[in-house]
Amino acid sequence: MLKNILMFLVTVFITTFLLVSQTTISNLIWLSSLGMPVDLSVIFSSIFHDIVSMNGKGAIPAVGLVAIGMAVAFVVARIALIWIPIKRRYAYALAGGAALLAIVLLMPLAFYNLDLIAGARSVLGKLYLITAGVLGGYFFGVNLTTKED
Secondary structure, three states: HHHHHHHHHHHHHHHHHHHHHHHHHHHHHHHHHOOOOOOHHHHHHHHHHHHHHHOOOOOHHHHHHHHHHHHHHHHHHHHHHHHHHOOHHHHHHHHHHHHHHHHHHHHHHHHOOOOOHHHOHHHHHHHHHHHHHHHHHHHHHHHOOOOOO
């Protein structure tokens, strides 16, 4: 049980890192297209700054948003696994993708049709974030322990 909670937290942090880094890099690509100098030190310092800022300041920390979305999706996946015979790694991968899909599609509805996650402003960005959720869910499903293990 404790290992599962730890794996959930690690999953949330991995997914949040992927979300924040994608958002930061998409902003840096835009700045680079305007002729701003962007090097590796700027990339790493910007990602670190955004991880702290998107989780410590503001109304909704990214880690909390991801944690709530994944918790709901993983509970639904666990209930679905009772009736649907599918490997749990795939069920949780789908659940993780669904959690991020819900976040990127529902956040604009809550905030006057504004995409507050900069990386979710394009279709490619949304697909990347959903893929990050799938990877996080897959990681959780692979590392989940049950009484049978």
